[in-house]
Each structure stands twice: as structure tokens, then as C-alpha cells.
Amino acid sequence: MNKVRITSRPFLKGLDGSPTFLYRLTNSSGAYVEITSLGASIVSIVVPDRNGKLTDVALSYATSDGFLNSDCYFGASVGRVAGRIAHGKFTLNDKEYSLAINNGVNALHGGIRSFSRRTWNASITPSGLKMSLVSPDGEEGYPGTLKVSITFSFSEDNALLIDYKAITSEDTLVNLTNHTYFSLSGEESNSILDNELQIEASRYIEVDKDMVPTVSKSVIGTPFDFTHFKEIGRDIFENNAQLNIAHGYDHSFILNESKTAYAYSKKTGIMLTCKTTYPILHLYTSNFVNVPLGKHHHAYSLYSGFCLETQLYNDAINHPEWPSVVLRKGELYHHQTLFKFSAK
Numbered sequence: 272m273n274k275v276r277i278t279s280r281p282f283l284k285g286l287d288g289s290p291t292f293l294y295r296l297t298n299s300s301g302a303y304v305e306i307t308s309l310g311a312s313i314v315s316i317v318v319p320d321r322n323g324k325l326t327d328v329a330l331s332y333a334t335s336d337g338f339l340n341s342d343c344y345f346g347a348s349v350g351r352v353a354g355r356i357a358h359g360k361f362t363l364n365d366k367e368y369s370l371a372i373n374n375g376v377n378a379l380h381g382g383i384r385s386f387s388r389r390t391w392n393a394s395i396t397p398s399g400l401k402m403s404l405v406s407p408d409g410e411e412g413y414p415g416t417l418k419v420s421i422t423f424s425f426s427e428d429n430a431l432l433i434d435y436k437a438i439t440s441e442d443t444l445v446n447l448t449n450h451t452y453f454s455l456s457g458e459e460s461n462s463i464l465d466n467e468l469q470i471e472a473s474r475y476i477e478v479d480k481d482m483v484p485t486v487s488k489s490v491i492g493t494p495f496d497f498t499h500f501k502e503i504g505r506d507i508f509e510n511n512a513q514l515n516i517a518h519g520y521d522h523s524f525i526l527n528e529s530k531t532a533y534a535y536s537k538k539t540g541i542m543l544t545c546k547t548t549y550p551i552l553h554l555y556t557s558n559f560v561n562v563p564l565g566k567h568h569h570a571y572s573l574y575s576g577f578c579l580e581t582q583l584y585n586d587a588i589n590h591p592e593w594p595s596v597v598l599r600k601g602e603l604y605h606h607q608t609l610f611k612f613s614a615k
């Protein structure tokens with residue numbers, strides 16, 4: 272029997288003043304995850320440190336304005352297409368499409384009225400908290416009516432499972448992710464430079480000056496080598512062309528077969544194990560974060576969190592050599608990512 276309890280309470284105002292709710296999934300040890308229908312966003316992940324002290328390891332906002340207007344996407348469910356589409360342009364079934372440009376010269380994270388800013392329908396199901404929405408045909412320039420559901424479940428052993436499903440009325444592009452900023456020394460610590468990371472990936476993808484993905488390269492001998500545990504801050508300030516463009520890590524890693532990554536804080540002993548069905552882990556180290564009104568009204572700045580955005584390849588629609596992000600009419604889009612927390 273699932274011992275995890277789900278409770279809810281009214282939360283901040285969403286888009287167009289819509290009411291939103293905050294759901295708490297608590298296991299019998301008292302550890303919990305909070306998720307709001309505002310952007311289907313993860314608001315808190317509260318898990319024990321090595322001394323059993325409950326510690327919040329996820330960044331979030333204090334206000335509606337943060338959720339609706341910030342470019343950080345704290346905790347958000349991102350879609351229809353996570354990451355960048357170069358110049359917001361693509362061709363599908365011989366037809367050209369133009370998307371809204373919302374990041375330099377590119378389309379980023381689903382556009383202006385992206386899934387991250389919508390109020391989702393929430394329901395409590397036997398498998399967990401299910402968030403769903405319908406994205407109308409033509410929304411943000413994408414073809415096809417897309418029905419999306421994301422189910423979040425939390426287990427007795429502190430594992431948060433995110434299960435993504437989508438179907439479409441016409442061929443379209445789909446690449447859903449979650450944009451949680453983790454900070455394993457505690458969200459109020461405001462620095463992840465001492466958090467260690469191991470990513471089971473031997474290749475990463477370089478970007479051009481506009482942050483558009485170009486080619487994959489071996490991580491060996493570069494600051495992108497996370498094949499063994501390494502502090503995020505160890506190489507981040509190296510004079511490396513790719514780090515200079517992105518002002519830190521903001522790059523896709525092509526996961527090896529195990530599709531696993533680990534993160535660890537020596538300070539709290541909290542270990543995060545990430546396992547996914549997706550081929551890519553996009554590492555982002557808060558290179559532009561400046562949020563004066565973060566959760567509990569404290570500020571977050573540069574390098575205050577790291578995102579492990581599991582997803583399909585960025586801009587794959589313009590890279591035929593990479594696995595496709597096209598969802599065909601009649602197909603089911605289905606991916607899962609597990610974030611499991613332990614302490615040692």
C-alpha cells in the first residue's frame with residue numbers, strides 16, 4: 272500500500288488571476304515534495320540530511336510575479352519544447368513554421384505563453400499527483416492540439432518520479448522536462464559550487480555564440496568531464512570558450528547507457544541519484560539567476576542552484592543526425608525521470 276499522503280492548499284494567483292493550489296506529497300518519515308498547479312512546478316523537496324534534519328533542496332519563488340514573469344523557470348514543467356530552437360524556425364512535413372522568439376535570436380522553453388506559466392489541472396490518482404493541460408493547435412506557433420499529463424509520485428525511500436505523457440491531433444514537436452534548481456547544501460545556502468556531480472556521459476554538445484547546439488565532443492580533458500565526482504565549482508571559471516559563451520555550464524550531455532547522474536553535498540551528506548529514459552541531461556548552473564524574492568523571501572544569485580534537465584536533444588528538429596523530437600499523430604509520448612535522495 273502506498274503510504275504517501277497528498278494534501279493541498281490554495282496557493283498564489285496564476286495567469287489571468289486563476290486560482291492555483293499547492294500539493295504536498297509526504298511519506299511516513301515526514302520527508303515531502305511540494306508541487307503547484309502554477310506551471311506544474313516543484314516548489315520544495317524536503318529530505319533528511321545525514322543527521323536526519325529535514326532540508327529543503329529546491330529553489331522557488333515567493334510571489335506570483337516570480338512564477339509568471341521570471342526567466343528562471345524554477346521547478347517548472349517546461350514545454351512544448353524544452354531548450355532552444357534556432358531562430359524559432361523549423362520544417363515539418365514540408366511545411367515551415369515560425370515560433371515566437373523569446374531568447375536572443377531563438378525560441379526557448381516553449382515560448383512566451385509556455386507550459387511553465389499555465390495553470391494546470393491537478394488530480395490525485397492512485398499513482399500520484401497528475402497535472403494535465405491541453406495546448407491548442409497553433410499555440411506559440413506549434414501544430415496540433417497536444418494533450419499533456421505529468422504525474423509526480425514520491426516514495427517511502429525519498430524518490431520523486433516524474434512521468435511524462437502526451438498525445439497529439441497532428442504531427443508536432445514535443446520535448447518535456449522539469450527545470451528544478453537543486454541545492455544539496457540547502458536552498459538557502461545560495462551556492463552550489465561545492466556540490467559534487469557525476470554524469471555518466473562521455474560526450475557533451477557544444478553551442479555557438481547564440482547558444483544554439485552545434486556538434487558533440489568528447490568530455491575527456493575538458494571542464495565537461497564529470498565522469499567521476501567533481502565539485503561543480505572546480506573548473507567552472509576556467510578560460511574555456513564554451514564556458515565563456517554560457518557563463519558557466521549550460522550544456523547538454525549525451526547520457527551513456529546507464530542514463531544516470533549523481534550529485535552530492537559534503538556539507539549535508541545529501542546525495543541525489545537521477546535516472547531517466549531520456550537521452551540527454553542538460554546541466555545549467557544558474558549562470559544568470561538574480562531573484563530578489565526567492566522562497567521565504569531570501570534572494571538567489573549566480574550559481575545558487577543546478578538543474579539536471581533530462582530531455583530529448585535541443586534543436587533536434589534542425590539536426591537530422593540526432594534522434595527526432597517529432598511526435599506523430601497516434602503515437603504516445605512517454606518518458607520518465609527519477610530523482611532519488613539519500614544521505615551518507
Ligand code: BGC
Pocket residue numbers: 342343344354482521553555559580
Ligand atoms: C537554458 C538556459 C536558460 C535557463 C533559464 C536553461 O535550460 O539552457 O540558457 O538561461 O534554462 O531560462
